[in-house]
Amino acid sequence: MRILVLGGDGFCGWPTVLHLATRGHTVAIVDNLIRRQWDIELGTHSITPIAPITERIATWQALTGQAIPFYDGDLQDYDFVSKVFREFQPESIVHFAEQRSAPYSMIDRAHAVFTQVNNIVGTLNVLYAIREFTPDAHLVKLGTMGEYGTPNIDIEEGYLEIEHNGRRDVMIYPKNPPSFYHLSKVHDSHNIFFACRIWGLRATDLNQGIVYNVVTDECERDARLWNRYDYDGVFGTALNRFCAEAVSGYPLTVHGKGGQTRGFIDIRDTVRCIELAALNPAEPGEMRVYNQFTEQWSVLQLAELVQRVAREMGMAVEMSHVENPRVEREEHYYQAKHTKLIDLGLEPHLLTDETIRVLLEKAAAHRDRINTADFPALVRWK
Ligand code: NAD
Ligand code: USQ
Secondary structure (H helix, E strand, O other), X not given: OEEEEEOOOOOOHHHHHHHHHHOOOEEEEEEOOHHHHHHHXXXXXXXXXXXXXXXXXXXXXXXXXXXXXXXXXXXXXHHHHHHHHXXXXXXXXXXXXXXXXXXXXXXXXHHHHHHHHHHHHHHHHHHHHHHHHOOOOEEEEEEEHHHHOOOOOOEOOOXXXXXXXXXXXXXXXXXXXXXXXXXXXXXXXXXXXXXXXXXXXXXXXXXXXXXXXXXXXXXXXXXXXXXXXXXXXXXXXXXXXXHHHHHHOOOEEEEOOOOOEEEEEEHHHHHHHHHHHHHOOOOOOOEEEEEEOOEEEEHHHHHHHHHHHHHHOOOOOOEEEEOOOOOOOOOOOOOEOXXXXXXXXXXXXXXXXXXXXXXXXXXXXXXXXXXXXXXXXOOOOO
C-alpha cells in the first residue's frame, strides 16, 4: 500500500515507518521536526542519541535500497498538506503528528492553546485534504485511551449501547479526559466522526494506551536508526521513565498512591497494530474505534516490577510516593475492552522481565546523557 505517515520522525512514527517499509509498503514521512524543538525548549533530550531525519532515511536506504520520501512541513499549513496529498496520493494516512504530552499542555495558557490548535487544526486539514484529493483513502488516526478517563463502568471500544426512557441507541462512549492534551484528542474524534458521516470518509480512531519500550528489530539494525527514549518530567512516560530513574539511582517517582490504572502497549505491538488497521480499512462513512493496548497495570505495580528486575541486576533502587502534580483519581475502577485488534490478528508482546532488562540496559549504556534534574514532574494541574 501507499502509506503516508504523519509524524514519522517521532517515537511511535519512526519505528512504524521502518516496520511498514520492511513489510513491503511504499512509505513517505511528513514531519515538521517540532518534537526536536520541544526538547530544546525544555533543555532535555532523548537518552539514546538520535540521528537527524535525513541521516535516518539515508541509513535506511543504504541498508535496504528503499527510498523514503520526506516532506518537511506543518500540518497547520493547508497549502503544504495539499501539495503532499496531490504528489504522494496515499491509500492510507497514518496520523501521529500531534503534541502528545499531557504535562506540556498544562504548562500555561500558551501551551494549552498551542496544543489544541496544533492538534485540532492539523487533523481538520488532513480531513479536508482526504476529501479533496484522495476521498477513498483510509485515515488511521492515533487517539488515546485517556479520552475515556476512568469511569466507574466498563470501557467499550468507542461506542456505548444505551437504553433511555424505553428507547435504545448506540452513541459515542462518554468522554472525561484528564488534560488539555487529552481533550484535543476528544475534539479530533468528534471532527473525524462528523467528516465520516457527512462526506463518507473512512477512518479508524486508535485509542492507544501508554507505549513502553523503545526497541524494535528495524531500529536496532544501526545506531543511526535508534528510536528516541524520553525520560524527562514532561515527555517521559510511566514505565520507560521508571527504568531511566532506576539506572540513575533516582527513587522511582510514583505519583501519590500509585493506584492509577492505565492500558499499556509495547512499541513492537504499536507498529503491528498500525499495519493491521491499514490492511483492513474501515467502510466509507465509518469511523471505527479500536482500543490499542494489550494489558492494564497500575503505576505502582509497574514501579514494583522495575524495582525488582533492577535489584536482580544489582542496582540499588528505591521508590518514593511523590506528591501528585496532576488532578486524577489514585484509586479507581478500570476495566477496558481491547479485543478488536486481537480479532484482526494481533499477537501481543506482553510485558516480561526481559523487556524491562533491555530497557534498563539501554538506559545504562547512555547513563551519561541522563540529567537527574530532569526527572521531577514540575508541571502542576492546579
Ligand atoms: P512524538 O512527539 O514522539 O511524535 C510526534 C511527531 O509529530 C513528532 O516527530 C513531531 O515533530 C510531529 N508533529 C507534531 N505536530 C506536527 C505538525 N503540526 N506538523 C507536522 N508534524 C508534527 O509522539 P509519539 O509518542 O510518537 O506519539 C505519536 C501519536 O500517538 C500522538 O498522536 C500521540 O498522541 C499518540 N499516542 C502516543 C502514546 C505514547 O505513549 N507515546 C500513547 C497513546 C497515543
Ligand atoms: N505517573 C507516575 N509517575 C511518573 C509519571 C507518570 O506516577 O513518573 C503517572 C501519572 O500521574 C498518570 C500515569 O502515570 O497517572 C500515566 O502518566 P504518563 O505520563 O505515563 O502518561 P500520560 O500522561 O497518560 O500520557 C501518555 C502519552 C500520551 C498518551 C497517553 C495514553 O504521553 O501521548 O495519549 O499516555 S493514556 O494514558 O492511555 O491516555
